[in-house]
Amino acid sequence: MAVDPAPPLATIATALRHERTRAGISLTELARRAGIAKSTLSQLESGAGNPSIETLWALGVALGVPFSRLVEPPAEAVRVIRAGEGRRISSELGNFAATLLSAGSLHARRDVYLMELEPGTVRAAEAHTPRSVEHVVVAAGRLRLGPDPELVELGPGDYATFPGDAPHRYEALAPGTLAVLVMEHP
16 A cells, blocks of 8 residues: 555644534543544644544544545535545554545535555444445455445445445455445435
């Protein structure tokens, strides 16, 4: 996998402060709900730190907002993301990274990610926001995914969908696995 550029810290800091204020909860309460240290949340809101996917997902769930709302800057009219240039955020567990390609609007709540996975680590995902649905198309390699015990194996061109509001996992079965994930949020 390529080396990650710095995560979009300024965007994350602004979004966290905005969403926490919108929700009307304190720094302490959000940290408690997300299961992270208050000092970690304070650093993130000040634009410091190096948040993992797991930390940002936990904060999104605690705030009742999609992950994309925390990492996506305001949209432009026409936007192109060249291969290797997107905001790539890695898992703290390794062998998994996701690049948000498109975040849904207030009227079309869906996010599009490019996922890069390598064999050796299972990416266990906690339940996302209620009624969320994941759609996955494998572009290269092989992937085992879904909620336990309904895991399925996919190869290039294969598609699967499953509830995102239940614990689920992703596991690369071949080097260089690439997949596109579309998250629907009601």
